[in-house]
Amino acid sequence: MIHIDHVGLATADLQTLADLYTSVLGFRAGERETLPEQGVDVLWLHAGGGANVELLAPLEADSPVGRFLEKHGAGMHHLALRVPDVAQALQRCRQAGLELIDQAPRRGSGGTLVAFVHPKSAHGVLIELVQTAHGE
């Protein structure tokens, strides 16, 4: 069965947003990663039940998250769905006529396989398909 894996939030100010989600709302701060090839700083915020929040701050303006902030401002950036087999899920999306950003799964953070579906064909929602290292 499909699970919500995480919700990605874009912000220009990772630390202030992290403080809100930990001190005020009660999330637990997790791993922080800098991904230079994607131009983004990432901070994971853990909740109960396995659905988490991923904070994203751009390293430079000319990066995917930088351009998102320029266009939309801070806010919800993507919805990540955990699937048993990302290649299979991607194939179903292709057959349904969705526009894919990734034609094949690629390596995500923490040993995951990921692929993105374009918001244009998914009612404005950037969908990330995620397969964890251990399947489900």
Place this chain on the structure above:
Amino acid sequence: MIHIDHVGLATADLQTLADLYTSVLGFRAGERETLPEQGVDVLWLHAGGGANVELLAPLEADSPVGRFLEKHGAGMHHLALRVPDVAQALQRCRQAGLELIDQAPRRGSGGTLVAFVHPKSAHGVLIELVQTAHGE
């Protein structure tokens, strides 16, 4: 501990979006409700792990979701966080200086108590605090 309860998606076309999330992505269609006082049609889509998707379609243009669609187009509308005590969580948000939409908890769907925090003070994210009938 806090949990992601659901992600609310706004659309003008509930059925097409529901088909995408059920037939293609593997969510299970749940309850459908019309809430005339909020001007919205709701369809619940269930995933594993207790974090679900709520589809929202406006009954008329001049409604909260109708105005959201007019301004932003279809997409992610709100992030709902399940808390043990919504009055307490709301008080923490108030003390942290967040702008509240609801000054006190109000009745949500299915016997829940809910309150919304304004996106202006939460980095562009409309946050719903949800307390289920049975606490956690």
